[in-house]
Amino acid sequence: MQEIKENLIQHIKTQFKEATEKVYDGNRLDFTVDKQCIPSILTYLKDRLGYIHLSHIACVDWLEEGKFEIIFIVWSPEEKMKVFIRTKIDRDNAVMPNIDMIWRQANTYEREMREMFGIEFIGLEAPDEFLLEDWEGPPPMRRDFDTEAYAQETFWHRPGREDALDVREEIIKRSREEIPDFAKKYSR
Amino acid sequence: MINDKNSQKIVDIIQNWSRKHSIWVLAYGTGCGAIEIPPTMTSRYDAERLGVRGAATPRQADVLLITGYLTTKTLKRVIRVYEQMQDPKYVIGFGSCTINGGMYYDSYNTIKLLDRYLPVDVYINGCMPRPEAVLAGFGKLQKLIAEGKATGATKYKENIEWYKENQKKVITNWVMPDYNW
Numbered sequence A: 001m002q003e004i005k006e007n008l009i010q011h012i013k014t015q016f017k018e019a020t021e022k023v024y025d026g027n028r029l030d031f032t033v034d035k036q037c038i039p040s041i042l043t044y045l046k047d048r049l050g051y052i053h054l055s056h057i058a059c060v061d062w063l064e065e066g067k068f069e070i071i072f073i074v075w076s077p078e079e080k081m082k083v084f085i086r087t088k089i090d091r092d093n094a095v096m097p098n099i100d101m102i103w104r105q106a107n108t109y110e111r112e113m114r115e116m117f118g119i120e121f122i123g124l125e126a127p128d129e130f131l132l133e134d135w136e137g138p139p140p141m142r143r144d145f146d147t148e149a150y151a152q153e154t155f156w157h158r159p160g161r162e163d164a165l166d167v168r169e170e171i172i173k174r175s176r177e178e179i180p181d182f183a184k185k186y187s188r
Numbered sequence B: 001m002i003n004d005k006n007s008q009k010i011v012d013i014i015q016n017w018s019r020k021h022s023i024w025v026l027a028y029g030t031g032c033g034a035i036e037i038p039p040t041m042t043s044r045y046d047a048e049r050l051g052v053r054g055a056a057t058p059r060q061a062d063v064l065l066i067t068g069y070l071t072t073k074t075l076k077r078v079i080r081v082y083e084q085m086q087d088p089k090y091v092i093g094f095g096s097c098t099i100n101g102g103m104y105y106d107s108y109n110t111i112k113l114l115d116r117y118l119p120v121d122v123y124i125n126g127c128m129p130r131p132e133a134v135l136a137g138f139g140k141l142q143k144l145i146a147e148g149k150a151t152g153a154t155k156y157k158e159n160i161e162w163y164k165e166n167q168k169k170v171i172t173n174w175v176m177p178d179y180n181w
Helices: A002-015 A035-047 A106-117 A147-154 A167-175 B005-020 B032-041 B072-084 B096-100 B131-147 B152-158 B160-170
Strands: A020-023 A028-032 A053-062 A067-076 A081-090 A095-097 A120-122 B024-026 B053-055 B063-067 B090-094 B122-124
Touching: A002 A020, A002 A028, A002 A035, A002 A081, A035 A067, A035 A081, A035 A095, A053 A106, A106 A120, B005 B131, B032 B063, B032 B131, B063 B072, B072 B160, B090 B096, B090 B131, B090 B152, B122 B131, B152 B160
Parallel strands: A028 A081, A095 A120, B024 B053, B024 B063, B063 B090, B090 B122
Antiparallel strands: A020 A028, A053 A067, A067 A081
């Protein structure tokens, strides 16, 4: 396992000088690269090193840093190794290179990220709508989208009962149970 | 003769009695609650002994079971299905999501109050309601039908403008017929 990892790091480092690696226990290895390198590093992994399976594409919203982190997870069935390729892009100008010519199924992930995070993929050919129908608000998975406030103003809500009673105390009154000490601090 | 008040009453009683014993449910599951329907229908709880059974199309069905949360996307289809159903028709709201949003109270694309969009005759609460609760709900509906109190469809017809206005508030792109009969 260690041998495979060192070998892989060496391969990647010679091709992509700016890539920084992070080694994890088990069959996992992380590389952080620039967004321009993404198509070439994925093609290299797929065609030369046998990482033929795209497991997942994930997006993380780092609101405080003003960045989106996009993570590609690829898997090699021969070496039994997972490789994470990470990249950070600007949150305000979220543009990514398109990789659906490398793996066709990446198209679905990219459509979802476009809809949920508002990331633009250059040259992505797909209909505008994916899961949300007639959506007019901001991309809903961004962390600065306040979903509760949006729901409050878009939908009706049933008001709660005015005599909102503490369920625990009411049950005790009816059945004359003892309330355990640890539960008392949760009472209203 | 048939316009006579008393004979109409007798006709109503016979009609309601027969309607009550043949509740056909449209096989249309919206949320996670649809998973409780197979055990209700099959041998253990056997809803068919009460006359409750599945129907293949909206036009053959009497009851529309809303099993769980409704996204705005699904609501569009549900309204379309409801409008296709023929009288007599009833709606059962199933699970706490249809009552007050349940665990999706802060979701950006699920409606919280079903009875603003469709006339609900019976609510079954719980998350999820067990098959016993579902059967109790059907029992309640049968009771209402026998008493002639399950008048959701009439209410819908009388207040169609109010319902349409509410529906169009969440369905911004209305690409189906107006159903304004």
